[in-house]
Amino acid sequence: MSDIRVKIDGVxxxxxxxxxxxxxxERIVDTSDEWIRTRTGMVERRISDEHTAASxxxxxxxxxxxxxxxxxxxxxxxxxxxxxxxxxxxxxxACILQTKLGIPHCPAFDISAGCTGFIxxxxxxxxxxxxxxxxxxxxxxxxxLTKITNWTDRNTCVLFGDGAGAAIVTQANKGEISxxxxxxxxxxxxxxxxxxxxxGGSRNPTSKETVEQNxxxxxxxxxxxxxxxxxxxxxxxxxxxxxxxxxGDDVDWLIPHQxxxxxxxATAKRIHLxxxxxxxxxxxxxxxxxxxxxxAFAEAIEDGRVxxxxxxxxxxxxxxxxxxxxxxxx
Ligand code: UT7
Numbered sequence: 001m002s003d004i005r006v007k008i009d010g011v012x013x014x015x016x017x018x019x020x021x022x023x024x025x026e027r028i029v030d031t032s033d034e035w036i037r038t039r040t041g042m043v044e045r046r047i048s049d050e051h052t053a054a055s056x057x058x059x060x061x062x063x064x065x066x067x068x069x070x071x072x073x074x075x076x077x078x079x080x081x082x083x084x085x086x087x088x089x090x091x092x093x094a095c096i097l098q099t100k101l102g103i104p105h106c107p108a109f110d111i112s113a114g115c116t117g118f119i120x121x122x123x124x125x126x127x128x129x130x131x132x133x134x135x136x137x138x139x140x141x142x143x144x145l146t147k148i149t150n151w152t153d154r155n156t157c158v159l160f161g162d163g164a165g166a167a168i169v170t171q172a173n174k175g176e177i178s179x180x181x182x183x184x185x186x187x188x189x190x191x192x193x194x195x196x197x198x199x200g201g202s203r204n205p206t207s208k209e210t211v212e213q214n215x216x217x218x219x220x221x222x223x224x225x226x227x228x229x230x231x232x233x234x235x236x237x238x239x240x241x242x243x244x245x246x247x248g249d250d251v252d253w254l255i256p257h258q259x260x261x262x263x264x265x266a267t268a269k270r271i272h273l274x275x276x277x278x279x280x281x282x283x284x285x286x287x288x289x290x291x292x293x294x295x296a297f298a299e300a301i302e303d304g305r306v307x308x309x310x311x312x313x314x315x316x317x318x319x320x321x322x323x324x325x326x327x328x329x330x
Contacts, residue, residue, distance in 0.1 A: 002130035006180045007172035008122075008328060009136075010069050013298035014060035015046040015163040015285060020146075022158070029154040036158050041261025045161025045286030047146045053087040054142045054164070055096045061166040061298075062101060062138070071136050071168050073101045078134035079108035080124055082117025082290040084197070084319065085144045086110055093142070103138070114195065115257050115318025116185065117141055117290030118165065122314070122326050123183040125169040137169040141290035148197060150217035159259075160218070161286035165294020177309045177329055184240050185324035191228060194221045195319040225321070229263050232323035234270035237315045240325040241271060248272040250311055253300065257316035258282035258292040267315060279305070289318060306330055 021044045022033035036042050048057065058081070066073055081094040094108035107128075113120040118141035125137035145160035172179050199215025200206050210216060233256065241247060248271035256264045261282055268278045279296045288295055293314050300306040307330070314326040 004130050004132065005172040006126045006129045006169060007176065007178035008180065008330060009071060009168040009170045010065055011165060011167045011294050011298045011301055012061050012065035012068065013163065013165045013295045014057050014064065015295065016048040016052060016057065018047050018049065019044050020047045025158050028151055029157060031154045031158055040159065041282045042159065042286045043283040046163055048144050048162045052144070054083055054085055054093050054144055055087050055100060057144070057162065057164040058097055058140050058142045058166060059100050061164045065166045065168060069168055071170060073103050075136045076103045076138045077106040078125060078128050078137040079103065079106065080121040080137065081110045081140040081142060082113060082121040083110055083142050084112055084114060084289060085147055097140070113318065113322045114320050115259060115289040115292065116316040116320070116322040116324050117318070118293045119183065119314055119316050119324040119326055120185055120322070122169060122180065123185050123324070126180050126183060129169065129171060135171060139167045139169050141165045141294045143289040143291045145218065145289055148216065148218050150214045155222060156218055156220050159287050161288050163285055163288040163291040163295050165291050165298055167294055179329050181327045181329065182240055182244050183324065183326045184236055185322070187320045187322040189320065191321040194225050195321070226260070226263070228321060229259065229317045230266045233263060233267045233315050233317045236323050236325035237267055237271045237313055240313060240327045244327055246311070251277060251313055252310035253277055253279055253306055253312045255279045255293055255296050255300065255312060255314050257318065258285065258296060259287045259317070
């Protein structure tokens with residue numbers, strides 16, 4: 001065990017200005033505002049324009065983040081970007097961001113853990129800091145899922161949106177209450193085909209055929225994933241509380257991945273948490289995958305709900321399939 005304790009210094013978010021409502025989607029596919037609201041809790045989502053890439057939105061989130069922090073960009077010595085929609089397959093969006101922010105030489109890399117990406121990235125950053133390999137990590141969750149959406153598939157195109165969240169993960173000072181207490185991550189690759197982008201990799205390199213078959217877009221068997229998501233997110237929340245001697249009564253806030261209001265409600269029930277202790281913004285942003293937790297976290301800090309010292313559970317589930325949770329005092 002390391003003597004170094006690790007905390008989240010701050011979180012900020014950014015999203016494109018353009019809003020795509022359920023009503024707009026009614027004009028694109030055979031769907032209805034009523035179906036989307038009752039099945040998912042979503043009302044609108046943000047959609048980026050053709051000139052915007054992941055690093056552009058992240059940059060906006062980072063500008064807000066560094067404005068609020070005493071940590072400067074030159075103090076950052078680790079950059080981790082969780083995304084399945086990077087600017088390019090390579091180089092990493094983390095390296096692109098490093099240049100945009102003028103961050104000095106340091107490790108910078110992307111990770112792919114679907115919607116659990118932010119939780120994986122926090123877990124990695126915590127370990128780098130605990131073992132002395134880094135001091136101040138910039139941890140990002142960003143997705144421009146509307147760029148890989150199949151706009152003819154009503155099963156998926158109504159669900160996803162664009163956004164970015166950025167956090168500084170750093171050493172906690174002696175006696176300070178803020179701390180990342182524990183993290184838990186897991187995966188089960190057997191279900192990988194249920195949520196996948198089939199084209200563009202070495203299995204199916206981009207060709208006329210892959211494009212014609214829409215293999216460059218997201219494919220999901222949502223109803224098969226639903227049950228696994230409910231179980232995994234519930235288990236992840238219970239596990240992280242139990243192994244640290246807490247119960248739902250101790251928790252100030254659950255900040256869950258925003259995939260479906262029904263999954264969020266079921267997760268809160270598993271840890272016997274009152275609905276008013278759950279941070280939800282799915283109605284505004286839809287499912288923004290690895291960005292959804294930092295988006296919700298940042299909004300809740302901005303509007304004063306989340307305060308320093310609050311006990312918070314982050315909890316997510318996504319492509320891989322992956323899942324995980326973080327227990328922290330903000
Ligand atoms: O982000 C991490 C990973 N993702 C998730 O965790 C997502 C998990 N899954 C879900 O959130 C839900 O399964 C969905 C929201 C994706 C779907 O809700 P559902 O209640 O599981 O619906 P379903 O897929 O079982 O479809 C029910 C019906 C079907 O019609 P029939 O076969 O009963 O006639 C679908 O064709 O709803 C139909 N349907 C739609 N109808 C109107 C599917 N999409 C739409 C739509 N508008 N957009």
